Amino acid sequence: MNIRIALGWTAALLLAMPSTRSHALEIPAEMRQRLMNEVEGKAKDPIMEGEAPDNSIDPDAYIVGGGDGFRISIVGLPSKEYFPVIDPNGNIYDGDLGFISLGRVSLSKALTIIQDRVRNSLRKNYQVYVALKKAKRANVNVTGAVSVAGTYQLPGTYRLLDAIRGANNGTLPPISKCDYRRVIVRNRDSVRTYDLLRFFSKQDLTQNPYLYPGDNVDLNPIDAMVYVSGEVLEPVDGWVSMVPGESLADLLGILNLKQSADSGAILVQKADSPSRRSIKRISVREAAGFALHPNDLITIGSREDFPRPDTLHVTGEVKRPGTYPVLSAQASLRDLIELAGGATERADIGRAVIIRHRRSENVIPQNEDKDNLMNLRGKVSVAGGLRSVRPEMSSSISDMQALGDYTLVQASDLDAKSDLQDGDEVFVPRQDPFVYVSGNVRRPGAYPYSKGLSMADYVEKAGGYTDKADAKNQFMVASYNGISQIRDSGDPGQGDVVVVPAGIEYKRFINVVLPILQIVPAVLSVLVTLIVLGK
Numbered sequence: 001m002n003i004r005i006a007l008g009w010t011a012a013l014l015l016a017m018p019s020t021r022s023h024a025l026e027i028p029a030e031m032r033q034r035l036m037n038e039v040e041g042k043a044k045d046p047i048m049e050g051e052a053p054d055n056s057i058d059p060d061a062y063i064v065g066g067g068d069g070f071r072i073s074i075v076g077l078p079s080k081e082y083f084p085v086i087d088p089n090g091n092i093y094d095g096d097l098g099f100i101s102l103g104r105v106s107l108s109k110a111l112t113i114i115q116d117r118v119r120n121s122l123r124k125n126y127q128v129y130v131a132l133k134k135a136k137r138a139n140v141n142v143t144g145a146v147s148v149a150g151t152y153q154l155p156g157t158y159r160l161l162d163a164i165r166g167a168n169n170g171t172l173p174p175i176s177k178c179d180y181r182r183v184i185v186r187n188r189d190s191v192r193t194y195d196l197l198r199f200f201s202k203q204d205l206t207q208n209p210y211l212y213p214g215d216n217v218d219l220n221p222i223d224a225m226v227y228v229s230g231e232v233l234e235p236v237d238g239w240v241s242m243v244p245g246e247s248l249a250d251l252l253g254i255l256n257l258k259q260s261a262d263s264g265a266i267l268v269q270k271a272d273s274p275s276r277r278s279i280k281r282i283s284v285r286e287a288a289g290f291a292l293h294p295n296d297l298i299t300i301g302s303r304e305d306f307p308r309p310d311t312l313h314v315t316g317e318v319k320r321p322g323t324y325p326v327l328s329a330q331a332s333l334r335d336l337i338e339l340a341g342g343a344t345e346r347a348d349i350g351r352a353v354i355i356r357h358r359r360s361e362n363v364i365p366q367n368e369d370k371d372n373l374m375n376l377r378g379k380v381s382v383a384g385g386l387r388s389v390r391p392e393m394s395s396s397i398s399d400m401q402a403l404g405d406y407t408l409v410q411a412s413d414l415d416a417k418s419d420l421q422d423g424d425e426v427f428v429p430r431q432d433p434f435v436y437v438s439g440n441v442r443r444p445g446a447y448p449y450s451k452g453l454s455m456a457d458y459v460e461k462a463g464g465y466t467d468k469a470d471a472k473n474q475f476m477v478a479s480y481n482g483i484s485q486i487r488d489s490g491d492p493g494q495g496d497v498v499v500v501p502a503g504i505e506y507k508r509f510i511n512v513v514l515p516i517l518q519i520v521p522a523v524l525s526v527l528v529t530l531i532v533l534g535k
Contacts, residue, residue, distance in 0.1 A: 067136030142167035230300035231261035265301030310422035317347035432495035439500035440469035
């Protein structure tokens with residue numbers, strides 16, 4: 001009979017007995033509560049105090065220890081079920097199972113030992129099922145280059161990196177500051193060294209072991225390091241610790257190189273003196289015999305024949321605005337717009353432009369059609385944010401700021417494959433069937449666009465010039481995603497703003513004469529006051 005079931009029936013009988021003065025069975029309160037818990041199924045097993053394991057445990061890498069609890073079931077004997085717990089010495093003792101010595105072995109090995117021992121103790125050939133029910137907890141001491149050194153109680157399913165993160169306020173110390181290549185773990189009489197950088201780069205779990213009770217983790221600051229740059233992937237990019245005596249091949253073995261890396265173009269700069277460095281070109285074949293020294297600078301070169309995609313941005317009236325990597329020499333503007341899902345129904349594809357950061361203030365890039373190249377002429381409206389509401393008002397502001405770092409390229413040929421460059425922004429504007437007339441005209445506002453009409457024609461639609469207008473210096477403003485282009489010749493296009501500035505005489509009157517006229521009454525008032533006080 002199952003011992004727990006038998007104890008439950010005994011408790012029920014004892015608790016149900018009538019209490020008499022001469023034959024009363026005195027049961028201590030603590031025992032009474034324990035018996036009640038047995039009857040109601042509330043009894044707490046010491047094994048429940050551990051951590052419930054999950055499927056992420058690697059049974060070949062997890063080392064069992066004190067606190068690990070198991071569930072042993074004998075198929076065919078449902079009343080036979082055991083929940084032994086490993087003691088701090090690595091042993092299991094149970095009244096029925098006897099003494100089982102495990103020691104410091106892997107979980108898979110421990111399961112086999114327990115299963116064989118229980119099977120051999122049975123008279124018949126029953127099937128024995130053994131599983132880890134609760135994982136141990138480990139007291140781990142972390143010292144060195146962490147923000148909060150000390151002792152932590154962590155689940156035994158945690159790994160070395162989890163202990164370091166826990167002792168550093170939940171974050172990992174920078175790779176450039178700590179010696180992740182030689183993390184030392186001491187436990188009783190054993191000393192192990194792990195290379196967490198290999199785990200970062202190669203996902204080598206042997207370098208990031210499970211925690212074991214009594215582990216002392218020491219993460220030291222870097223005392224010897226090299227600088228790595230070029231065609232190498234994160235997390236190694238900059239200063240990293242080195243192992244004394246290691247070769248260039250050893251270091252390359254823990255790095256993840258990009259596909260564009262040239263294994264025959266590894267440059268190593270060595271410090272010959274405090275003021276002089278020598279540069280050596282090393283191939284992969286030579287790397288095994290090339291010894292590294294502290295403060296060496298290592299650059300992984302790139303292949304000359306590797307096709308590099310350019311990063312282009314598509315904005316405006318497209319279905320999926322965003323950034324797209326393409327081979328610019330092989331892609332046309334139409335191809336790029338198709339990558340972005342194509343133009344929307346509101347798009348004016350004919351007015352698409354390429355917005356480009358200018359490489360030099362006064363240099364036009366080669367292989368570009370000068371007739372299609374539209375410079376910003378160093379000006380952009382200070383009230384660009386108002387343009388979507390009243391473009392004829394915002395574009396009439398006379399005080400304009402300089403901004404000379406953009407170039408606009410008209411997309412006259414969507415199928416051309418030579419206009420795109422790395423970093424370009426392709427902007428597809430919205431349809432705008434109006435031309436806006438702004439400034440010193442009698443009726444500023446929006447007027448329907450008609451192909452072939454000049455600036456003077458639109459001014460006439462707006463009621464003509466006012467007496468303050470400077471008709472000779474009128475100009476047009478076109479805006480593309482916050483970038484304004486100014487032209488003083490040609491016909492207005494859809495969405496353009498015709499700006500008629502004030503004449504020089506009017507500006508002179510506003511800026512010079514009017515302030516003087518405003519000062520005269522104040523001066524006369526002061527003079528009258530002085531005369532009155534003088535009398």
